Amino acid sequence: xxxxxxxxxxxxxxxxxxVETAPWRNMAALARDVEDFVRxxxxxxxxxxxxxxxxxxxxxPDGFPTPENQGMMCNITGIxxxxxxxxxDTGASVQIGEMAIRQLARTLKKPVVAVINxxxxxxxxxxxxxxxxxxxxDLPRYAHPGTIAAIRGVxxxxxxxxxxxxxxxxxxxxxxxxxxxxxxxxxxxAFGDVTLRIHHFGKVHTPYxxxxxxxxxxxxxxxxxxxxxxxxxxxxxxYVGTFxxxxxxxxxxxxxxxxxxxxxxxxxVLAWNRELFAGIYDPCAAAIKAGQPLE
Numbered sequence: 001x002x003x004x005x006x007x008x009x010x011x012x013x014x015x016x017x018x019v020e021t022a023p024w025r026n027m028a029a030l031a032r033d034v035e036d037f038v039r040x041x042x043x044x045x046x047x048x049x050x051x052x053x054x055x056x057x058x059x060x061p062d063g064f065p066t067p068e069n070q071g072m073m074c075n076i077t078g079i080x081x082x083x084x085x086x087x088x089d090t091g092a093s094v095q096i097g098e099m100a101i102r103q104l105a106r107t108l109k110k111p112v113v114a115v116i117n118x119x120x121x122x123x124x125x126x127x128x129x130x131x132x133x134x135x136x137x138d139l140p141r142y143a144h145p146g147t148i149a150a151i152r153g154v155x156x157x158x159x160x161x162x163x164x165x166x167x168x169x170x171x172x173x174x175x176x177x178x179x180x181x182x183x184x185x186x187x188x189x190a191f192g193d194v195t196l197r198i199h200h201f202g203k204v205h206t207p208y209x210x211x212x213x214x215x216x217x218x219x220x221x222x223x224x225x226x227x228x229x230x231x232x233x234x235x236x237x238x239y240v241g242t243f244x245x246x247x248x249x250x251x252x253x254x255x256x257x258x259x260x261x262x263x264x265x266x267x268x269v270l271a272w273n274r275e276l277f278a279g280i281y282d283p284c285a286a287a288i289k290a291g292q293p294l295e
Contacts, residue, residue, distance in 0.1 A: 039173035043070050043099040048107050051265055052217040052257060054080050054194050056108070058100055063230045063262055065092060065123065067168035074123040074261050076100045077221050079214055082192030084113030088212050088221045089261060090127030092163050093171035097130025111135060113191070117143040117179050118223025119206045120150040122159025124261060128177040142189075143179035144200060146208035151178040183210060199253060201245035203238040211249060219257040219265070220249065226273040228263020239281040246270045 046058045058076040065071040071092035078100075079086040085104055090097050104112065112135050117125040125143075132139050143151075150156075156176040163171045183189075185200035197213040205224040212221040224232055225245055249255075249270065259265035 040070065040093065040095055040167070040170040043072060043093070043095040045099055045103060046072065048078070048103040051259060052214070052219045054217050055214055055219055055221075055259065056080060056104075057259065057265070058103060059264065060262065065163060065166040067170060069167075070095065070170040071123065071163050071167045072096055075259070075263075076127070077259060078104045078108065078112075079191075079194060079196070080108050080110070081113075081194040084111045084191070086114045086116065086189075086191060086194075086196065087112055087131065088116045089118055089124040089223065090115055090131055092123040092126050093167075094127065094129040094133075094174040095171065097127030098134075100127065101130060101134050112139070114140040114142065114189070115179075116183070116196075116210065116212055117141065117147060117151075118212070118221070118261065119144075119209045120147045120155045120159075121206070121224065122155075122163055124223065125151065125179070126160060126163060126171070126174050126176075128179070129175045132177050138180075140181050141177070141179040142181045142183045142210075144184070144208035144210050145182040147206075147210075148179045148182060150208070151176070197253075199249060201241070201248045203241040204245045205232055205234070205242070206236045209245075211253065213253045213255060217257070218255050219259060220253045220255040221259045222249070222261070222269070224261045225249075226258060226269050227260045228266070228269050228272065230262045231276065232262075232273075239277055242277055243274065243281075246274055 048056050048058055050056050056078045060072050060075050062069045062073050065073050074089055074091055076091050077088040085108055091100060112131055115128060115131055128141055156178060160174055160176055183198050185198060187198040189196040195215040197215055199211040199213060209223055209225050211223060211225055256267055257265050258269035260269050
């Protein structure tokens with residue numbers, strides 16, 4: 001029996017014994033104690049790479065969560081400002097967040113002063129747990145108001161559960177820590193020598209995607225609005241909205257580098273994703289127009 005299974009079994013037996021003697025009013029506290037005790041393994045360090053004068057990233061080589069990668073599937077971005085580090089997307093677990101904190105501290109030697117979550121899919125915000133543990137529960141955690149409501153609703157627990165299942169419980173111990181400050185389209189956050197401009201163009205990957213323009217670096221973190229060499233799950237999104245958002249980003253952000261939530265940053269991320277999506281959407285639209293049956 002491996003250590004994690006032993007701990008789960010031992011904890012479960014202890015819990016059953018406690019259930020028979022503990023008053024029901026203590027059950028919530030008991031569940032929290034069990035959650036604190038049973039925890040997934042440490043995530044190995046992934047290198048921090050510089051992308052532009054102020055922007056650093058921890059690149060995730062994998063597109064989907066597995067037991068082997070422990071849920072490491074989303075790029076984590078650190079923006080180095082005069083006031084401290086702003087992190088865009090915190091990863092899929094408390095363990096991944098802790099790894100990112102180690103790497104940022106080792107290279108940049110500054111505290112994290114804010115977090116921005118681009119949308120409500122859990123690989124982009126479940127790492128908030130680690131950042132609030134390290135920098136305090138009042139750490140500003142920004143997101144679109146719709147994202148905040150979604151995480152406080154069903155999406156929070158849903159995504160925590162899904163990541164545990166997909167990784168064979170490697171993310172155990174992660175708490176749902178929602179964003180706590182709303183951001184709307186056109187907002188600007190000033191951090192001394194760096195200005196972050198926020199873009200929201202309606203329903204794209206989700207209804208509430210935020211893109212974060214690092215004005216001085218001519219770089220925009222696009223979250224999952226666009227990906228590099230990976231097709232996005234569009235269950236919550238819109239192909240038409242995506243095309244419209246790309247045109248709006250190119251007109252308003254005017255960035256030379258697009259940094260996606262999955263894949264490598266570069267000047268052609270939007271163009272590649274537009275071509276991919278057009279190859280999917282345009283034949284489907286033509287088939288519907290021609291009255292062809294769904295099959």
